Amino acid sequence: MTLQIVRLDRWIDPCFDEMIQAHPGVKLSIIETDSPMQDNLALMARTDLYHTTASRGETPLHWHITPELLKSWPRLKVVSSTGAGYDTIDVQACTDAGVLVVNQSGANADSVAEHALGMMLTLLHRISESDHVLRTYDRRVAVSRESLMGRELRGKTLGLVGIGEIGQRVARLAKAFGVRVLATDPYLEDAQVEQRGALRVPLAQLLAESDVISVHCPRNQETEYLFNAELFQAMKPNSVFISTARGGIHDEQALYEALVSGHLSAAGVDVWDPEPPVQDHPLLTLPNVLASFHTAGVTHEARHNVARLGAEQLLQICRGETPPRMVNPEVLDRVMARFASEA
Structure with missing residues (x-):
């Protein structure tokens, strides 16, 4: 047959x-x-x-x-x-x-992990902001390089929400930069998370201690709009939020408000709800938002x-x-x- x-x-x-x-x-x-x-x-x-x-x-x-x-x-x-x-x-x-x-x-895990790490480096070093200024600023006006001063990834704490195929690859890449890695994952035991390169902690501790949070969980009933105004407010002041997972895991309006208020320093967003986002989406108006077209896994x-x-x-x-x-x-x-x- x-x-x-x-x-x-x-x-x-x-x-x-x-x-x-x-x-x-x-x-x-x-x-x-x-x-x-x-x-x-x-x-x-x-x-x-x-x-x-x-x-x-x-x-x-x-x-x-x-x-x-x-x-x-x-x-x-x-x-x-x-x-x-x-x-x-x-x-x-x-x-x-x-x-x-x-x-x-797991088939596109390396690509997504590299994309997430690239977003971390770009946002911390303010590479996209510097690129924009260099292309658009009035040459008759002096620009101080210090106004674009960034931060190193080395020595920071990275929090992974989900440490499956992609999350564990992000952990390995981050370790090469001298990063402390925390993770929260309800489907894994402490020893399993440790084997994947992170310390398993409750979500509340991860939010409070992480300089960068990167989301790598599926979108389901448990995670839909998980990152709302309350969770963004619970994040460490001046931290960076990154999602290459699925649109709808984070509340886009709440993220915008956390950035505008100055509580969060930057965000890298590869996933949207719906996709693609409207052209005048509030997040796309912010210079400290690095946006991509759900292309983290598209190599x-x-x-x-x-x-x-x-x-x-x-x-x-x-x-x-x-x-x-x-x-x-x-x-x-x-x-x-x-x-x-x-x-």
Whole structure:
């Protein structure tokens, strides 16, 4: 029996299609994202595995995996996300329907960690502010270099909110700069956090002691708008806030107010809610905000890794093997039984 894999026509590194198409017993079809769903019902009815985009902003709502959409995929057994996140997938609905959800956790971790560290250095040394002044200032007016005086990263305390694949890489990079690293993560024990290069502390202590806080947790019911006005106020005065995780974990208005008041010295924001932010977004008006277009994990190397690991994992499942990055592993036996019954 030939297994049907479907993906949307969003850009993906070519190695994904090449690997899938080279595998016997598997057929790959590509759906035009902007096409009416009605045009794709026949294909959806015979699809076994669906590889979908991870970003909510890049995926039309009618292609998000919801209980309603699952009714149109009667043979669907696996939903695979193109990234570590799975914002477009209702995991509980998939679990209820006996559909396995897998992601590509760790595939872009090096890129995101480097981006976060780059933001730290840029903000502490005020590189982007200096660049802007140099390009725009009136040469007839003297500018004091001391007005752009920055701070070293060495000797600072870094607080990591989440120390998974990305967070532990940030910890290792920061240690090379002589940084003390704290972390809070409800899913890990003290010894596990220590093995990943940090001291595990409660969130309140992390907020009070960290010169830089970098967010590396998923967005879920526990973390949605976790960083609100109260938490920003609890942060160490003159500290730096950085998020390369997901939009909606921090309250953007509250962050703006913490920066304008002078309580926080700077912020690096790669993720927004919604994405992209409106052009006149308050945070984009501040010189001490370093903004990027949710590109922390968008490098040539990361995109290749994500595509390669995604293809490898789907092919493992097609061969009846246990995939390494399951979001709802409790349904694995049910899914494998469905594959066997339809063989």
